[in-house]
Amino acid sequence: MLSIVDLQARIAGKTILNGIDLEVRPGEVHAIMGPNGSGKSTLAQVLAGREEYEVTAGRVDFDGRDLLAMPAEERARAGLFLGFQYPVEIPGVNNVYLLKAALNAKRRAAGQPEVDAYEFLALVREKMRIMQMNESFLSRGVNEGFSGGEKKRNEILQMLVLEPKLAILDETDSGLDIDALKVVAQGVNTLRHPERAVVLVTHYQRLLDYVVPDHVHVLARGRIIKSGDRSLALELERRGYDWLLESKVA
Amino acid sequence: MSALPSQGAGSSPALRSLETIWKARAADGLSAQRAESMRRFLALGLPTIRDESWRYTNLRRISGREFVAPAAGTEATSAPALSAEVAVLLEGLAPAASFTLVDGRPVPWPSLDALRGALEAASLRDLLARHPAEIAPALRAPRDEDAARWSLLNAALFDDGLRLRVSSPLPAPILVLRVPGAAGAESIVHPRVLIEALPGASATVLELHVGTESAALANSVTRLELGRGARIEHYRVFAGADGAAFLDSLDVVQEESSECRQFTVALGGGLVRAHLDAHLAGRGARFEGHSLAAGSGTRQVDCVTVATHDAPDTTSTQTARAIASGTSRVVVNSKVTVRPGAVRAESRQSCRGMLLSQGAEIDARPQLEIYADEVKCAHGATTGRLDPDMLFYLLSRGLDRATAQSLLVFAFLADVLIGMSAGGTRAAIENALIGQLPDATTLRNFR
Structure with a gap:
């Protein structure tokens, strides 16, 4: 579904991604871990199409299409979803309008008619129940005045409504207390499906207790330096990253 | 601010032609006051970019013209049809009363019997002929002469307009539609609207200024007078063709505990100069001035809002939001003065601009002058891109x-x-x- 080959990218003249190779198949959950500044968020943003990053080499194939040739909005409509680490507040743009516009953009791209207003509300309500969100969220501005946890829940709500083929969740677990973490994890698990895939970018293995990954990768200095199964995450939790970084340098 | 005539424009064709129009007009019951206004206007001359309040708006195209008074016999007796884009602005509006001013002269309005005891209307031409003394106090120009010169010119030359007197709460808005008529592009008109809200009365007023390429230049003045405890929500909206020019002055005078909420919206025209002078004269008066300026194409929008706190416990809020695309330019000047004795005054100013193209420009300038103690004033200005x-x-x-x-x-x-x-x-x-x-x-x- 997602095939990344030798992806290199820089911002403001500084190279951040140094040749990423990654293969994500339908039905899989991948976790990308790594120390601060290793390029995890850059990878997420580059895949979602943030223009400030310049891709200098490599290719990315998404569902048979050249992802890097598509603008951000087209990637979204093709079924790629980025859950932001720091979801931006947009006062004046209503949450429910954004959800509806996003869903309709995707449906139009797929040649489907716009969603019926009644069906749409029923769908959103169902997803909000999963995310344990109060209906008053809908009428508020996008993320406006939301707490850190509310913003992350809202990201997962959007994901559930849009049902992407590939969800890339950038540190969705950061800043969450244990109850919120469980709700978010439940949301992510709801999306798991043989036809979909999830890439979790995370610092800690805590989230992986609730969303069990098939593959774990360690990113450092813009490269994947080790891959393994879930036990790698547990080992990282015990030993930290230094042993990997040292052995790589040596 | 200079009180001297601006030399550059002092001898402009426009100024000479305005003096000619002045000399040709017949005397009336307000002649002494008009003469004083004209004297001050001529002494100030037409504004140039050397004048503080006109720094960003060059009136060369106006000062180079020779104006005439509208020819007799061009007066409309009924309201002309509105263009589709203007008609849209009135969709869904169910006014309690509607007035149309064509080239500044009101056309006969429908009966106000249903609003008896709540709203009275009179044409200024009638009042000038019969009770000029009733209008005289409303001719005082704002204190800021530099900004008020067009208002002075209007006081000298206006010959018609509308006075609305609201004496109790009105259930629906009053619409004042200002449209161009047969007076051609070479003429200048000076419409004046006076709206009085008597103590305890309240009203919402929408003034829609419509311009066309071939219209007379409108140097319009509206004055809102709010009695004790009165409330007015006032909208002035500028719409119309790219070639249209608007010079509008809005003077607000507020007595004790009155509340004025004002919205200025610039949607159309090539040049919009919207001046607002709010005088919080009575204790506890509250004023809100909000402006929305949309610059597109080559449009120039210049909004000046001045709030003067002249009594204790007065509050003012000014919010300006400007967007500019193409090579348009939007200027937002917002000023608060707290005069001696206006203790415990509170004011907030927020000017924000958003540039939507490389060639556009937004100048936002909040200013504050405080001459009293125990006041709370906050201001901020930002301009950026998306x-x-x-x-x-x-x-x-x-x-x-x-x-x-x-x-x-x-x-x-x-x-x-x-x-x-x-x-x-x-x-x-x-x-x-x-x-x-x-x-x-x-x-x-x-x-």
């Missing part, structure tokens, strides 16, 4: 770039729009604003 984080967020959800941009611009203006309590008016203004954004169709569906 927030790239917000834009990326919307794009990452699959929205078209044009839609995302429009949505963000609209959201930026929402601060002012949400304050509009006249529902029909707000919807109409929103629609007109949206119409100027890149993806109007989708955006309309959003609401």
Whole structure:
């Protein structure tokens, strides 16, 4: 579904991604871990199409299409979803309008008619129940005045409504207390499906207790330096990253 | 601020022609006051960019012209048809009373019997002929002469207009439509509207200024007088062709505990100079001045808002939101003066601009002068482009770039729009604003 080959990218003249190779198949959950500044968020943003990053080499194939040739909005409509680490507040743009516009953009791209207003509300309500969100969220501005946890829940709500083929969740677990973490994890698990895939970018293995990954990768200095199964995450939790970084340098 | 004539424009064709118009007019019951206004206007001359309040707006195109008074016999007796884009602004509006001024002269209005005891209307021409003393006090020009010279010229030369007197709460808005008539582009008209809200009365007033390429230059003045405890929500909206020019002065005088909420919206025209002078004269008076300026094409919008606190416990809020695309220029000058004795005055000023193209320019200038103790005043001004984080967020959800941009611009203006309590008016203004954004169709569906 997602095939990344030798992806290199820089911002403001500084190279951040140094040749990423990654293969994500339908039905899989991948976790990308790594120390601060290793390029995890850059990878997420580059895949979602943030223009400030310049891709200098490599290719990315998404569902048979050249992802890097598509603008951000087209990637979204093709079924790629980025859950932001720091979801931006947009006062004046209503949450429910954004959800509806996003869903309709995707449906139009797929040649489907716009969603019926009644069906749409029923769908959103169902997803909000999963995310344990109060209906008053809908009428508020996008993320406006939301707490850190509310913003992350809202990201997962959007994901559930849009049902992407590939969800890339950038540190969705950061800043969450244990109850919120469980709700978010439940949301992510709801999306798991043989036809979909999830890439979790995370610092800690805590989230992986609730969303069990098939593959774990360690990113450092813009490269994947080790891959393994879930036990790698547990080992990282015990030993930290230094042993990997040292052995790589040596 | 200089009180000396501006030398550059002192001998301009426009100034000479205005003096000629002045000399040719017949005397009336206000001659002494008019003469004084004209004397001051001539001494000040036409503004140039050397004048503080006109720094960003060059009136060369106006000062180079020779004006004439509208020819006799061109007066309209009925309201002309409105263009579709202007008619949209009135959709859904169910006014309690409507007045139309054609080239500044009111055409006969429908009976106000249903509003007996709540609203009275009179043409200024009638009042001038019969009770000039009733108008005289309302001719005082604002204290800031530099900004007020067009108001002085209006006081000298106006010969018609409207006086509305509201004496109890009105159930629906009053519409004052100002449209151009047969007076041609070479003429200048000086419409004047006086709105009095007597103690305890309240009203919502929408003044819609419509301009065309071939219209006379309108040097309009509106004066709002709020008695004790009176409330007015006033809208002035400028709409129309790219070639249209508007010079409008709005003077607000507020007595004790009165409340004025004012919205200035520049949607059309080539040049819009919208001046507002609010005088908080009575204890506890509250004033809100909000402006929305949409610059597009080569439009120049210059909004000047001056709030003067002249009594204790007065409050003022000024919010300006400007967007500019093409090579347009928007100027937002917002000034608060707290005069001696206006203790415990509170004011807030917020000017924000959003540039939508490389060639556009926004100048936002909040100013504050405080001469009293125990006051609370806050101000801020920012101008920037669309927030790239917000834009990326919307794009990452699959929205078209044009839609995302429009949505963000609209959201930026929402601060002012949400304050509009006249529902029909707000919807109409929103629609007109949206119409100027890149993806109007989708955006309309959003609401």
